[in-house]
Amino acid sequence: MSIDRAFQDLGLPLFTHEEGDEALGAPVSGRLPSYIADHRKRLRSRFMEGGAAAMPDYEMLELLLFRAIPRQDVKPLARLLLDSFGDFNRVVTASPARLLAVKGVGEAVVQDLKIVEAAAQRMMRARVMNRAVLSSWDALLDYCHTTMAHRETEQFRILFLDRKNVLIADEEQAKGTVDHVPVYPREVVKRALELNASAIILVHNHPSGDPTPSDADLSMTHQIKDAGDILGIVLHDHLIIGKSRELSFRAQGYL
Secondary structure: OOHHHHHHHHOOOOOOOOOOOOOOOOOOOOOOOHHHHHHHHHHHHHHHHHOOOOOOHHHHHHHHHHHHOOOOOOHHHHHHHHHHHOOHHHHHHOOHHHHHOOOOOOHHHHHHHHHHHHHHHHHHHHOOOOOEHHHOHHHHHHHHHHHHOOOOOOEEEEEEEOOOOEEEEEEEEEEOOOOOOOOOHHHHHHHHHHOOOOEEEEEEEOOOOOOOOOHHHHHHHHHHHHHHHHHOOEEEEEEEEOOOOEEEOOOOOOO
16 A cells, blocks of 8 residues: 555545644644634634624634634634734734744734734725815824834825815835934925825824924924925824824924
8 A cells, every 4th residue: 555545544634734834733633623623613603793892812813823823722822922012903013023033923824914904904094095084083093003003113104185185195105213214305295296285194103102202303394394385285283103192293282
C-alpha cells in the first residue's frame, strides 16, 4: 500500500499545518476537538442572538480569529493580543509589524484584523461623505477617531467642503513620525482649488494621546488660514485627535 493511500484510508490530512493555522499547537487530526468546536458554536450563537454588546473584548477577538486559525483554541492568543495592546480597538488598529511580533500571529490573522479595521473606517466615512458637515459633526468626530486615534505616527488629513458645507473629499495629505508631520500650506490651498472647495477642515492626530496643540501646530494652522483667506477658502476648524478626546481650534479660541 502506498503512503498516500495509507493516509487516505486513515482519513488524515497529508499535512497538519494547513493555510491559516498560524498559532503553535494545532491538533494533528483534521477533526476539531469537541470542546473547541462546542465553544466556537456557543460563542457564535451568543453573538447572533445577543450581538456584541454583552461580549467582552477577548471573545470578540476569538470570533475574528476563528476564521484565520480554524484548528485550535484561540482564546490564549486573544488574551495575549489584549495584554499586548490594551483593548479591542488597539488590537484591530495596530500596525501589521507589531501584530506579527506577537507569538502565534501570522499573515492570515493580520489580514482579517485589517479587513475589520478597513470595514469600520468605510462605514464611518459613509456617514459623513456628501453630507453637510455642520449638521453631522458628531459623526465626523467619530469618523476621525476611528481612522486616526490609535495610529502610532502622525497623519494629516484635509476635509474639503463645498459652498453648502457638504463634505466633497477627504484626503490624507501627509504622514510623519511619532511627533511630527510635514505640512505645506501652499499644497493645502492648491488642492482645495483643484477640488473647487470653498472651505476646509484640517485634522491630524497626536500619537501621544494628548491633543494639546504645539507651537508648530498653531503656526502651521495660521499660515494655512492666511493663505486661504487670500483665495477665498475658509478654514472652518483644525481638529487634533488624541487617544480618547479631540481638540477643536475654533472651540478653544485658536481660530
